[in-house]
Amino acid sequence: MKKKKTLSLLLSLIMLFSLILAGCSGQNSSGSAEDSGGKVTLKFWSFWGSETRRPVIEKMIDDYNKSQDKVVVKHTFVPWGDIWTKNLAAVAAGNPADVVVTDINDVSHRAKNNQSTDLSQYFDDNMKDRFYPHLWETVLYDGKPYAAPFNTDTRLLYYNKKAFKEAGLDPNKPPTTWKELEEYAKKLDVKKGSTYERIGFYPLWGGYGAPSWMRNADEGKNFLEGNKIAIDTPAKADALSWLADWKKRYGKKTIEKWDAEFANGQTNPFVAEKVAMYTDTGTFYTQIRDSGKDLDFGVAPIPAYKEGGRNWSDGGGFVLEVPKGSKHPKEAADFIKYMTDVKAQKYWAEKNYDNVANKEAAESAAKGMDGQEKMVYQASIDNLKDTQLAPIPIQYPDFMSRINPQIDAVMLGKAKAKDALKKAEADVKKIKRK
Amino acid sequence: MKTAAQQPKFYQTMKFRRNLKHSIILFFLIAGSIALLTPLWWMISMSLKSPEEIAQFPPTFIPEKFHFSNYIEAWSTGPFTRWALNSVFLAVVGTIGSVFVNSLVAYGFAKLKFKGRNFWFVVVLATMLLPGFVTMVPQYMLFSKLGWINTYLPLLVPSFLGSAFFIFLLRQFMMTIPNEFIEAAVMDGAGHLKIWWHIMLPLTKPALITVAIFAFNGSWNDLLGPLLYLNEEHLYTIQLGLQTFKGSVQTQWNYLMAMSVMILLPTVLIFFLFQKFFIEGSNISSGTKG
Numbered sequence: 001m002k003k004k005k006t007l008s009l010l011l012s013l014i015m016l017f018s019l020i021l022a023g024c025s026g027q028n029s030s031g032s033a034e035d036s037g038g039k040v041t042l043k044f045w046s047f048w049g050s051e052t053r054r055p056v057i058e059k060m061i062d063d064y065n066k067s068q069d070k071v072v073v074k075h076t077f078v079p080w081g082d083i084w085t086k087n088l089a090a091v092a093a094g095n096p097a098d099v100v101v102t103d104i105n106d107v108s109h110r111a112k113n114n115q116s117t118d119l120s121q122y123f124d125d126n127m128k129d130r131f132y133p134h135l136w137e138t139v140l141y142d143g144k145p146y147a148a149p150f151n152t153d154t155r156l157l158y159y160n161k162k163a164f165k166e167a168g169l170d171p172n173k174p175p176t177t178w179k180e181l182e183e184y185a186k187k188l189d190v191k192k193g194s195t196y197e198r199i200g201f202y203p204l205w206g207g208y209g210a211p212s213w214m215r216n217a218d219e220g221k222n223f224l225e226g227n228k229i230a231i232d233t234p235a236k237a238d239a240l241s242w243l244a245d246w247k248k249r250y251g252k253k254t255i256e257k258w259d260a261e262f263a264n265g266q267t268n269p270f271v272a273e274k275v276a277m278y279t280d281t282g283t284f285y286t287q288i289r290d291s292g293k294d295l296d297f298g299v300a301p302i303p304a305y306k307e308g309g310r311n312w313s314d315g316g317g318f319v320l321e322v323p324k325g326s327k328h329p330k331e332a333a334d335f336i337k338y339m340t341d342v343k344a345q346k347y348w349a350e351k352n353y354d355n356v357a358n359k360e361a362a363e364s365a366a367k368g369m370d371g372q373e374k375m376v377y378q379a380s381i382d383n384l385k386d387t388q389l390a391p392i393p394i395q396y397p398d399f400m401s402r403i404n405p406q407i408d409a410v411m412l413g414k415a416k417a418k419d420a421l422k423k424a425e426a427d428v429k430k431i432k433r434k
Numbered sequence: 435m436k437t438a439a440q441q442p443k444f445y446q447t448m449k450f451r452r453n454l455k456h457s458i459i460l461f462f463l464i465a466g467s468i469a470l471l472t473p474l475w476w477m478i479s480m481s482l483k484s485p486e487e488i489a490q491f492p493p494t495f496i497p498e499k500f501h502f503s504n505y506i507e508a509w510s511t512g513p514f515t516r517w518a519l520n521s522v523f524l525a526v527v528g529t530i531g532s533v534f535v536n537s538l539v540a541y542g543f544a545k546l547k548f549k550g551r552n553f554w555f556v557v558v559l560a561t562m563l564l565p566g567f568v569t570m571v572p573q574y575m576l577f578s579k580l581g582w583i584n585t586y587l588p589l590l591v592p593s594f595l596g597s598a599f600f601i602f603l604l605r606q607f608m609m610t611i612p613n614e615f616i617e618a619a620v621m622d623g624a625g626h627l628k629i630w631w632h633i634m635l636p637l638t639k640p641a642l643i644t645v646a647i648f649a650f651n652g653s654w655n656d657l658l659g660p661l662l663y664l665n666e667e668h669l670y671t672i673q674l675g676l677q678t679f680k681g682s683v684q685t686q687w688n689y690l691m692a693m694s695v696m697i698l699l700p701t702v703l704i705f706f707l708f709q710k711f712f713i714e715g716s717n718i719s720s721g722t723k724g
Contacts, residue, residue: 047681047682048681049681050679050684050686051511052684053681076667078661079661079674079680080677080680080681082677085658088571089570089571090574092571093574093578093583095583097665265685266480266488267490268489271489272491283683286683287684290485292486292489
């Protein structure tokens with residue numbers, strides 16, 4: 001009998017414990033409340049939790065908190081890649097943060113689906129002037145801003161100057177066209193017997209993928225401009241078969257072997273001096289710097305499709321957004337204004353060696369640098385004028401899933417570029433959303 | 435006198451055949467072990483390298499210089515002690531709930547006769563068919579309405595409300611326990627709670643330990659739950675903390691791996707301590723026969 005009592009006691013304790021917990025929680029989870037000092041507390045979610053980035057973003061927040069006496073911003077780190085999931089769930093439940101860091105390319109999607117807040121009433125007309133135009137355009141939906149650009153990036157061509165000298169190339173004359181890129185690569189290849197010891201260039205390694213090259217060839221035209229389709233175009237088909245030719249030249253085996261060796265992402269083929277030319281963002285410089293190697297390298301814009309063409313490049317970026325359901329959109333917008341202004345942006349640029357959305361801050365940050373650091377940073381800023389984002393089109397959010405298999409088919413030698421793109425365009429048309 | 439031809443050749447002897455068989459089995463076992471242990475070794479090896487060595491090509495299998503300080507440095511980049519304690523709390527409380535609640539439910543399904551028993555059992559099992567991602571948002575909204583966001587309740591309470599898989603596992607195990615035990619106890623005047631506590635729990639120990647291990651690991655390794663429901667970093671678990679090493683631009687591989695090794699330790703330890711029961715318990719057809 002005694003045992004039974006103990007048991008029922010245990011069970012009731014567990015239930016009681018759950019109830020108490022449930023009771024306690026009710027009060028403090030009702031969104032962003034005002035704190036004791038009468039200040040509004042803003043919840044800010046970012047994925048900048050690393051040892052290097054966290055102190056920077058928290059210093060900026062701290063500066064903001066000290067700059068005024070109405071609002072206190074509270075930063076919470078939410079893991080990279082999972083922040084979107086958490087944001088969506090929180091918006092759906094009506095309990096979101098006040099400001100979140102999210103991807104620039106789907107701003108219009110969240111705007112359309114009523115997941116973010118129209119900020120036009122809080123931003124004045126001068127707001128747009130502080131940003132690079134291609135970034136500002138991407139945060140607009142129906143002509144109204146639903147976010148403010150924060151940071152961005154752009155792809156550059158890194159080249160190994162030592163390898164250039166070895167191959168008899170002028171280390172101060174990087175390739176400017178696709179044709180030159182081919183010629184240089186052939187000279188930079190080092191082959192021992194039938195295996196490559198160094199590969200001059202392979203367009204699909206690095207930060208500039210097949211879709212990017214196709215866009216570069218097609219005067220910078222995206223597969224979908226707004227909702228206008230431009231997939232099956234002569235220039236894009238030409239670019240795709242050009243890519244397949246690269247693979248043919250080095251051989252399927254070589255490419256697959258190298259892919260496997262560098263697939264883990266821990267070793268970089270350019271830093272290891274196994275590849276002489278390589279595409280990546282400006283921030284890639286920090287990887288070179290931190291490798292401890294004294295790599296003699298240069299940077300250049302992505303080569304143009306034809307002589308006289310533009311050096312189109314690709315970029316991405318992150319924005320500050322006010323999720324729908326935030327209880328303090330006005331205060332949130334004020335915080336966003338501060339975070340995208342020159343002082344905060346310059347601090348971010350310098351400390352993280354990152355491209356920022358604020359033009360003046362970027363230029364001013366570059367002025368304070370020197371050596372390789374300045375060379376890459378200045379090149380990345382200059383490159384932004386030719387940089388395009390890839391906003392996800394409203395009516396075809398999933399379009400890449402129809403194009404990628406066709407690109408793969410061409411790369412595997414199973415289809416001709418022209419036919420593959422024709423098929424891709426037909427497939428994309430089928431998935432149009434209202 | 436026997437001639438050489440009459441004597442069995444060395445490869446015809448029983449001993450040789452047995453040894454050959456064992457060698458072949460051993461060979462495959464060793465090859466399998468190497469295949470399974472290599473990633474683990476890679477993780478440990480990375481956790482001891484410097485960032486420069488990680489970037490090296492070709493990669494080194496054994497670190498040139500052992501950087502044990504990675505472990506201390508990784509731990510001190512954030513409030514990892516706090517996060518680890520949070521994880522321990524959630525895992526322990528969740529495990530207690532899983533073990534007791536599920537076994538009580540399983541006892542009902544295994545040994546009590548009531549109307550619609552099989553129907554309800556199928557209903558319980560059917561909840562396994564829904565993938566977590568389908569229920570994620572509705573569940574989040576439900577817990578949000580209850581005001582449970584940013585508390586541990588969404589992570590703990592479900593453990594006390596039963597899980598189809600554990601109920602199934604325990605029920606199958608309990609089915610193998612002879613009804614005579616229960617009948618005898620009923621004769622002696624024991625109620626069902628008493629039978630459950632005094633007879634079922636001790637007899638199903640292997641299965642309970644299996645459930646405990648699964649529940650502990652499930653909670654310990656859970657990323658999505660804490661990610662969705664916790665909004666304040668002092669409530670975070672160690673799995674969320676681990677994500678601080680992974681960024682949009684760069685990953686701190688040496689710290690990430692060092693912390694991963696440390697996070698792995700409790701689960702490995704628990705498994706080795708209870709592996710005898712674990713193997714026995716996951717075999718849903720054994721029970722008292724084993």
